[in-house]
Amino acid sequence: MTRYGMVIDLTRCIGCGSCMMSCKAENQLPPGIFWTRVLKKESGKYPAVSISTVPVLCNHCEEAACVKVCPSGATSRQDDGTVIVDYEKCTGCRYCMMACPYGARFYHDKAELFYPGQGLSAHDRISRQEYQTGVVVKCTFCHDRVQEGLKKGLKPGSDREATPICANNCMAKARFFGDLDDPDSEVSVLIRANRGRQLHPEYGTEPSVYYLG
Amino acid sequence: MAVDVPRGHQTGRDTWIPTVCWDCIRGPDLIRVHKKDGIAIAVEGNIEGPGFDCLSKNKGRVCPKPFGLVQKLYNPNRIKSPLKRTNPRKGRGIDPQWVEISWDEALDTTATKLKAIREKDSSQLSVYHDSPSALGLFGTWFSFFKSFGRVQILWAGGSGIRCGSSMHTFANHIHSAFRCHPDLTYCNYLLVIGFNLAVSGGVVMNLAWRDAAKRGMKTVVVDPVLTATAARSEEWIPIRPSTDLALLLSLIHVIIHEIGRIDEDFLITMTNSPYLVGQDGNFARDRSTGKVLVWDTDAGAAKPFDDPSVKDTALEGTFTCGNEGCKPVYQVLKEHVAEYTPEWASKITEVPASTIRKIAGEYVDHASIGSTIKLNGTVFPFRPVHIIIGRPVEASMNCYQAVIASHILAALVGCLEVPGGHGGGTVQPTYLDLGLNPGDDGMINMHSDDYSWPPVSYDGAEIFTPFGLHRTRPHLAGLGRPGHLAWLNLTHPPKNFPMPPAPEAYIRWRSNPLLSIGDPAPVYDVLTAMPFLLSISYVHDEVTELSDIVLPDHTEMERFELLPTTRAPGVARRYKQIALRQPVVEPLHDTRDISDILTELAARMGFLAEYNENVNILSGLIEPYKLEKSKKYNWIEIVDRQCKSVTKGSHDLEWFKKNGAITIPMKAEDIYGVHLHMKRSGMRYPIPYMEKVKRKGDDLIKHLAEHEIDWWPTNAYTALPTYIPCVLEEVPPEYDMFVVTSRLIEFNLGKNIELPWLLELTEHMGDQPEIVLNTATAAAKNIKDGDMVWLESPVGKIKGSVITREGIRPDTILIPGQFGNWAMPLASKTGWVNQSALTTIDYKWTDPVTGSIQGNVVKARIYRAGGA
Structure with missing residues (x-):
């Protein structure tokens, strides 16, 4: 079996937002929506202060809470472990947003403009082709890209054309992608060697995104 | 929904176009742009080219900025054709009442105005542009103004808060570097003072920084703010703002007076540390040959610095040469920094004295003085430490002192230009690289201008800042000069300072002097009073609002530009790269390339021949690809000739369009070539003692007294870095x-x-x-x-x-x-x-x-x- 997952090395991340911007542009996301975000939190009191920088995205959980609650069957887990929303089936009820403990889903309620009051720019037009309103959207692990790559015989995680763009472009080389079921994949090796951990494992969702550091 | 596809686009399929991002000084980074149905949508680092793979210096990665270049193409607020003001009243919030005009009318109007100025006095034209974009434009931008005549440069870089100008200037004088970088491949201890490398270090430096951290390099950040860099480092030292010079001086004190471990061999053979200094503060010289003296302890006598009979060169002591007492530079330095104790610095910086001692100790310990490393068969000194100083330190009051101090700290442990240490590098293409030229007294040449009067620049650069790179090097004309004072002097002429004739016209390309210099009041006053203001800009802003004509140029992703960066800075210099910026879509509006605009103006003003000759020089064109004098070339033809010139005929524009770039790995002998060249030639770095700065300063003080100028501070032209309160x-x-x-x-x-x-x-x-x-x-x-x-x-x-x-x-x-x-x-x-x-x-x-x-x-x- 295949189970795609991601490893994010927090000791490498510099919080630049390259992942956010790459995802936004490559997926032509509508105004106001980022499928991956970089959370920054300051802790301590001056001068003993630290800042944690944690990139987050859909965890593509093995026991996905969103899949369980979706009444229309729009959200489902693919054979490769990727959790995908079928926009045609999504009724916009947003149960999944309530159920997701990671806040990784976004409701596209209204088609905003990048330049309000100035009509549709080229990117607004593409975005509107891709995303209807009244549906829930989220990270797909660049599903189309990975599938296209596989058709060409490429290996996700090793070959860039079969790898999510956030992992390719990350300028601090903090993101890694691959098959968690393959013990020899880079992600599996990194998780084993660095005791990779999932976000809130206590929820029992079995996320496919692991953090190092 | 149908997509309104702009003209010239391919449709119906995904394509990827190789190009570069050079939206900041850290590039150019190789990228490819994703097009969907003819629309550029996204950017990816490009590793798909001949030999790119891990050789491309950004290793297929990008920061968020190039995405802006993509969205910029489709900004509905773009200026879509040339514009002419019809409202004679100019001011903030006053509608210029633009009307669209043809390129012919816009260029004719501009050429007529500029021609009249050129015939009367070329210096009544002022120009201003932003720096990073201009670096690739040595060819046409500087050729235009060099051919026009002597113009007033009011550069964004060079003096304002956007540019580490003093580092560019003095790193150039000290080790022919445009700026300094850590050698993150080997560095084990990085002291970062006021530099936020996580946000301004670019892709290459950040990748290398995180790799270095993984292998155990320690980073210590000294900054008033817990920056993104500090947050990722092992230690944050919150220093009182603008007191970094005191910290640097104190580190020198601790190393010399308390730790006492220095790289004597480096100081004796590669710096002016053993040069004897006389009572007057100038080098002591041999009476017959005029050569600078050193003290040979073995012979008990002073001898010329290059005398092969010198056996034991003294670094410390007081000697008598002739009838005069003299001391080696190192001794003078030692005495000079005696007062800069950690306790003294602690009061100024609010960094505890114990912390200053600790970081000085860590720096010297990690420097592993005496160790060597063998790379590609060549043995180099190995000094894996570096102190980076950032913009608030290298571009502010007393920055000259700080830049010299940081280089002295490198020299004390011998880490200058060696593996692991304090590296340099340039962003200039080879044919404009100033290089390691021998200068006075066995040291690298420190270019300086001769004093002249009356002032020819509004900022008096040729008088006050003789070490700036302004007069003889048009492509560096903004560096190391007080450009911001031009605006002040034009509105408030200083006492006894005869101002050159007031500007008749001003050309501004990208950049924004109203927001990037300081107090906007004098800038605003000058611009609103300007008889003719030409903006070359892609979108309206605070300066177009005051302009007479606006010419819209192609944006970055609609342009061709060849970017040969062959001795790129620091961490990037493991690879040479010749990269092509190319359009990812056909120009979307009635815009033109900045170079074509300049060529048209040169032709209409009647100096095309001179312009073409300068393009030949500043674009590095060689036979048989040089431009003919009388012919008007479009920019694409010039880029093609540049591709062929830079590759000696082996690659043309078509090749670069398809492949994007050439990357060539550098050998250790190239990467650390400055060190090897210095060793081979016996040249020395002109530190610690900047005698030439002191002499120029002495000279300046005399001249300023003659002209009764009492408003220019003259206390900073010191041979050794000296604490001057901010x-x-x-x-x-x-x-x-x-x-x-x-x-x-x-x-x-x-x-x-x-x-x-x-x-x-x-x-x-x-x-x-x-x-x-x-x-x-x-x-x-x-x-x-x-x-x-x-x-x-x-x-x-x-x-x-x-x-x-x-x-x-x-x-x-x-x-x-x-x-x-x-x-x-x-x-x-x-x-x-x-x-x-x-x-x-x-x-x-x-x-x-x-x-x-x-x-x-x-x-x-x-x-x-x-x-x-």
Whole structure:
């Protein structure tokens, strides 16, 4: 079996937002929506202060809470472990947003403009082709890209054309992608060697995104 | 839904176009642009080219900025054709009443105005442009102005808060470097003073920095703010703003007086440390040959520095040469820094003396003085330590002193230009590289201009800053000069300073002097009074609002440009790269390439032949690809000739269009070539003792007295770095807060502030350019998160909203990014602020030796805005 997952090395991340911007542009996301975000939190009191920088995205959980609650069957887990929303089936009820403990889903309620009051720019037009309103959207692990790559015989995680763009472009080389079921994949090796951990494992969702550091 | 596909696009399939991002000085990074149905949508690092793979210096990775270049293409606010003002009244908020005109009319009008100036006095034309984009334009931009005649350069870089000009100038004099970088492949200890490398280090440096951290390199950050860099480092030392020079001097003190471990061999053979200094502070010289003397302890006598019979060169001691007492430079340095104890520095910097001792100790320990490394069969000294100084240190008051101090710290442990150590490098293509030329007294040449009078520049650069790179090197004309003073001098002519004739015309390409220099008042006064103001700009802003003609040029992703960076800075210099910037779509509007605009103007003004000859030189064109004198070439033809010239005929433009770039790995002998060249040639770095600066300063003091100029500070032309209190100490105490600025990665040195993707990114990351205040300070001043406040300095005030944080000194306010726009369509709606407006433009706020303004750190008071 295949189970795609991601490893994010927090000791490498510099919080630049390259992942956010790459995802936004490559997926032509509508105004106001980022499928991956970089959370920054300051802790301590001056001068003993630290800042944690944690990139987050859909965890593509093995026991996905969103899949369980979706009444229309729009959200489902693919054979490769990727959790995908079928926009045609999504009724916009947003149960999944309530159920997701990671806040990784976004409701596209209204088609905003990048330049309000100035009509549709080229990117607004593409975005509107891709995303209807009244549906829930989220990270797909660049599903189309990975599938296209596989058709060409490429290996996700090793070959860039079969790898999510956030992992390719990350300028601090903090993101890694691959098959968690393959013990020899880079992600599996990194998780084993660095005791990779999932976000809130206590929820029992079995996320496919692991953090190092 | 049908997509309204702009003309010239392919449709119906995904394509990837190789090009580069050079939106900041750290590139050019190889990228490819994803097009969907003919529309450019995204960017990916490019590893798909001949030999790219891991050789491309950004290793297939990008920062957020190039996405701005993509969205910029489709910005509906773009200026879509040439414009002419019809309202003669100019001013902020006054509608210029633009009308669209043809390119012919726009170019004819401009050429007629400029021709009249050229025939009368070329220096009545002033020009201003931004630096990073211009680096690839050595060819046409500088050729145009060189051919036009001597013009007034009012460069964005070189003096303002946007550029580390003093480092460019003196790193160039010391080791032929445009700037200095750590050698992160080997460095084990990195001391970062006022440099936020996580946001302004670019892709290459950040990748290397995180790799180095993984293998155990320690990073210590000295900064008033817990920056993104400090947050990722092993130690944060919050220093009192603008006191970094005291820390640097104290580190020298600790190493010489307390630790006592130095790289004697390096100091004796590769610096002027053994040169004898006489009572007058100048080098002691041999009477017959005029050569500088050193002391041979073995012979008990002074001998010329290059005398092969010298057996035991003295670094310390007091000797008698002739009838005069003299000392080696090192001895003079030792005595000079005796007073700079950690206890002394601690009072100024508020960094504990024990911390200063600790970091000095770590620096020397990690330097592993005496160790070597064998690379590619060559044995090099191995000194894996580096001290980076950032913009507030290298571009502010006393920055000359700080730059020299940082280089002395490198010399003391022998880490200059060796593996692991303090590297240099240039962003200039080889054919313009100033190189390691022998100068006086066995040292690298320090270019300097001769004193001249009366002033020919508005800022008096040729008088006050003789070490700037201005007069003889047109492509570096903005570096190391007090460019900000031009605006002050034009509005408030200084005493006994005969100003050159007032400007008749001003050309500005990209860049924004109203927001990037300091107090906008003098800039605004000069611009509104300008008889003819030409803006070359892609979108309306604060300067187009005051312009007479606006010419829209192609944006970055509609242009061709060959970028040969063959001795690129520091961490990047493991690879040579010749890269092509190329259009990812056909130009979307009636715009032209900046170079074609200049060529047209040169032709219409009748100096095409001269212009073409200069293009040949400044674009590095060789036979048989040189331009003929009388022919008008379009830019694409010139780029093709440049491709062929740079590759000696082996690759043309078509090849580069398809393949993107050539990358060539460098061997250790190239990477550390400066060190090997210095060894081979026996040349020395002109440190620690900048005798030439002192002599030029002595000369200047004499001349200024002749002309009764008493307003220019003359105390900084020192041979050794000397503590001079910062001008901020003189600001009245009611301005109780330091206000510092920093860059944001998504806007760093770019021209992207008008783009929704990046504005959204900034907001989502919580990095918006608002007023960042320490939590306890905010509480003491009864200010809460989100409150609207005024920041008021002696020259200006700005209003913005407050973000409170713990990771900032209680006496410091941070304003990240540079906004403060009032005319740019989107940026003006953000309400985000700009620290620049608080900066005083004045002689007293200027580093005398390098011309840098005290702009990165200013003082202000903060209070809640009424009614907010």
